[in-house]
Amino acid sequence: MLNARHATDPAALPRLMLTIAAVALLWPGLMLSELNPLVLFDEDNRRTMGGFLAGFWPLAHDTEFLRLLGRATLETLAIATAGMALALLIALPASLLASRALSRSAVSREGRPAWWSQALRWPARAVLIVLRSVPEIVWALLFVRAVGLGPTAGVLAIAIAYSGMLGKVYAEIYESVDPLPARALLGAGSSRLAAFLYGVLPQAAAEMLSYGVYRWECGIRASVVMGFVGAGGLGQQMDLSMRMFAGAEVASMLVTFLVLVLLADLISRALRWGLA
Template sequence: MLTPLAPQPRDPAALPRLLLTGVALALLWPGLTLSELDLAVLWQADNAATMGKFLAGFWPPAHDAEFLELLLQATLQTLAIATTGLCLALLLAVPGALLASRALSISALLRHGRPAWWAQALRWPVRGLLIVLRSVPEIVWALLFVRAVGLGPTAGVLAIAITYSGMLGKVYAEIFESVDQRPSRALLLAGSSRLAAFAYGVLPSAASELLSYTVYRWECAIRASVVMGFVGAGGLGQQMDFSLRMFAGAEVASLLLTFLLLVLCADLLSRLLRGRLQ
């Protein structure tokens, strides 16, 4: 004789999940209202016809010799802006991360992981500086520097350098604190300098993650340099702004394909470097 199946116990997390979903929907509705999102405008006859006519010009992408020469120059300029800006950001980010991190704190080592109050007080100004640097978007810095130094790549380089120094410094400091601290602590207890403890105790464990994040930020810098081109900072963005103003869909298609290729190359470079370090 078959015995009836026992009733399945009720999921104890069902009610919290339902409440969380309700809260999320309640918060989402005012956000949609304040953003004035109206997808219906995409299907209005005039807008749809204009967009369709513009997209129809995407094929075939522009490939004449004169435009390809301009495209190559803009691509190289975009790479130069992103790379130079990132290198300048590293000059401030690495020292800032070392000063803001507790990974090499001698007071924390002597106090069983709890740094002294004065050591914490010395780190707060550095952390505050990193917050200030990354709190202003690079596009805003680019607008300010365009007013200060004029149109051209210099504004983009300085904007990336300032914003990304704060971003890199914050994440680097967190990476330094997240790795195994025992090698660096052993070196510090043996009398090594903080620089030696960092080079031989922290850096080997953090190198892969540091490199991966740095390459990711370089990819972000490429995208940012394209966006800043719309405000006159040079590169692919400035050329794309010109092509959009002229409704040259074929040129826009070539620019988008070039941008896609740059991001793909950055991703492949990140995979290759991480594979070498593992």
């Protein structure tokens, strides 16, 4: 028989203290957010939501609406794709500047970059922090004021916000691969571009591509959300339909959105399988 000392869980007290600390931190947040799930069961709210949801079926499928839905879907894909393309144009060079994977000083100092080399990378990292610190919906609001309603605001918002995210992650990917091939090329006198193309990129390509496709999928979702502030695409059309309480149209757009996300997931899986 185990005695009382061995029967007692030694981690019980730390777990209890962690639980108490989590509740103590969570409770003020719940109070400040004024969370009250009971409002969902209010009679007026249930009647309103029930009437709106009842209109979801059957799905809207008339010719004029399907033509409008197809245009909005293509616009959403175009916003996400064009925004990602512009983001990559910014993120790739910025990630190379922010990463120490191609530092010549790391080769000459046995893997320890010189202080001045680290100082030169901080401006690039600071730019990436600024770009990704502002959510894309805020960028969309700013660009809607600057260039007006339409897809252009969505493209620019995705390009700015996602360039910071891609640049940060790509710089970390470069530093996570085996540094010996790149350092050997740099030590032999190769340029940084050649060291990147032949020493870093072959090891990092699969992970970079996988994350890029994931960000493209996020861009599709973000473009729908940004449509509610006038940045075009499915979101803008969904906002109009919700204002008119056209539940059937909203349901058709939700199904279309689900298909778009599923398509992005299938593309991501196919690319991972092809590079495996």
